[in-house]
Amino acid sequence: MPHRISWLDVFAERPLAGNGLAVVDDADEVSDEQMLALARETRLSETTFVQSPDAAAADYRNRIWTPRQELPFAGHPSLGTAVAVARWRGLDEASFVQQTAAGVQPIEVTREDEGWWASMLQNRAELGEEIDRETAMAIAGLTAGDADPELPPQLASTGLPQLIAPVASSAAVTAARPELPALEAELERLGIDSFYLCWVEPAAERAHCRCFVLGIGEDPATGSAAGPLGAYLAERTGCERLVIRQGEEMGRPSLIEVEMVDGTPRVGGGVIPLIDGEVSLT
Numbered sequence: 001m002p003h004r005i006s007w008l009d010v011f012a013e014r015p016l017a018g019n020g021l022a023v024v025d026d027a028d029e030v031s032d033e034q035m036l037a038l039a040r041e042t043r044l045s046e047t048t049f050v051q052s053p054d055a056a057a058a059d060y061r062n063r064i065w066t067p068r069q070e071l072p073f074a075g076h077p078s079l080g081t082a083v084a085v086a087r088w089r090g091l092d093e094a095s096f097v098q099q100t101a102a103g104v105q106p107i108e109v110t111r112e113d114e115g116w117w118a119s120m121l122q123n124r125a126e127l128g129e130e131i132d133r134e135t136a137m138a139i140a141g142l143t144a145g146d147a148d149p150e151l152p153p154q155l156a157s158t159g160l161p162q163l164i165a166p167v168a169s170s171a172a173v174t175a176a177r178p179e180l181p182a183l184e185a186e187l188e189r190l191g192i193d194s195f196y197l198c199w200v201e202p203a204a205e206r207a208h209c210r211c212f213v214l215g216i217g218e219d220p221a222t223g224s225a226a227g228p229l230g231a232y233l234a235e236r237t238g239c240e241r242l243v244i245r246q247g248e249e250m251g252r253p254s255l256i257e258v259e260m261v262d263g264t265p266r267v268g269g270g271v272i273p274l275i276d277g278e279v280s281l282t
Contacts, residue, residue, distance in 0.1 A: 002278035003027065006084040010076035010118075011221035011246075011254040011269035018247070018254045018272070019221035021080035022047045024279060025088055027063065032070070034281045039065035045216050046077040050085060058099035060085060068215035071193075073102035073159030075223015075267055079118035082107040083271040086116075102159030112270075119268030120223070121261060125231030128155030131190070136165040139186050140197050140212075141177040151200070151236060156228035158265060161192035164225075164232050170199045170208045174249060178212055187214045196225040202239035209246045220247030221254035227265035230258035 004025040012018025022042045024030070027049035039047040051061040062081050064071045071077075078098060086094045092111040097104050107120045134144040136153035147153070148166035156164050167173060176197055187195060198209040207229065211222040226244050233239040240260045247254035259266045 002280045003030070004088060005277055005279045006087065006273060007275035008080045008083060009272040009274060010080040011223070011256050012115075012272045013253070013255055013270055015272050015274060017252055018270070019076040019219065019252070020044045021077055023081050023084035024049045025084070027051050030281055035063060035065050035070070038279070038281065040067045043067065045213065045219055046071070046074055048077045048081045050081060053099045055099040055104050057097050058104050059096045061099040064100065066215055070101075071160060073100045073105075073123075073224060075120070075122075075226060076221055078105060078107060078120050079223065079269065080271055082109045082120075083116045083118050083273065087273065100159070109271075114272075116271040116273070117268065118271050119257075119266050121264055121266045122158040122227040124264050125156055125158045125228050127232060127235060128157070128161075130154045131163060131165075136163065137167075139163075139178060139183050139195055140165065141179065142167070142172060142175070146172040148200075154232060155190070155192060156232050158224065158227040158231070160194065160224040162194045162196050162225045162228050163187075163190065163192055164229055165195060165197050167197060167199050173197055173199050173208050173210055176210060180212075180217055183212055184214055194219070194222060194225050196222065196229060198229060200229075200233060200242075202233055202237040205239060205241045205243060207242055207244045209244050210249060211246065218250055220250050220252035221256060221269070222246065223256060223267045223269070226256045226258050227267045230260055230265040230267070234260045234263075
């Protein structure tokens with residue numbers, strides 16, 4: 001039987017911006033091999049599959065796949081999947097709890113004109129070890145002098161490990177030219193999935209970021225890194241709200257909002273549905 005599939009742009013203010021996502025409905029009988037094959041077919045950074053939950057508090061289970069592997073958790077696939085589920089269920093507003101391999105996460109979705117707004121309360125962030133500035137900047141093709149002098153690079157996670165790497169200027173974010181094989185080797189050595197290069201201005205509650213992901217390359221919008229960045233800044237600067245620009249260097253401008261709620265990051269943004277159809281997986 002064919003499955004409903006929706007294609008959406010997440011963290012987008014207009015169509016064909018933000019981070020693209022494909023969502024497949026009613027996927028209880030879809031095998032892992034079929035999920036991986038479709039993720040490779042779409043060539044998106046992630047493709048998700050909605051299944052029946054087995055966690056008592058959850059409304060659905062969200063299986064998140066890159067063209068390389070399944071992920072325990074990710075940001076834009078969580079928000080986009082919630083919007084797809086709301087549309088399939090005929091809801092203009094909904095409060096869901098999704099189940100992922102990283103646990104359960106509450107998600108709010110609301111229809112707004114031609115698009116949607118979605119936000120997710122991520123898991124409480126775990127802040128790990130600091131990484132020396134020279135090592136972190138070398139990953140991005142920069143020098144230690146490009147690093148933020150006050151904010152050190154640090155590992156952080158709300159379900160998917162990141163390296164948060166603050167730099168001294170917005171221009172340094174744009175100038176980054178990582179060698180992807182070397183970057184992936186360093187990420188694997190550190191045991192993390194993503195490298196989040198950021199210029200932050202905590203007093204103005206804004207940031208300019210780029211994210212480089214193992215097996216994908218550059219990512220235009222990364223909610224699973226935005227949440228840890230919000231927690232990192234709250235811990236180090238007291239900043240409780242943040243608006244992040246990402247994806248501009250890729251021609252996919254994205255806007256991510258982060259707000260700390262009782263010490264936990266809530267990450268939100270616009271979601272634009274693009275395509276609805278069916279896909280046959282057998």
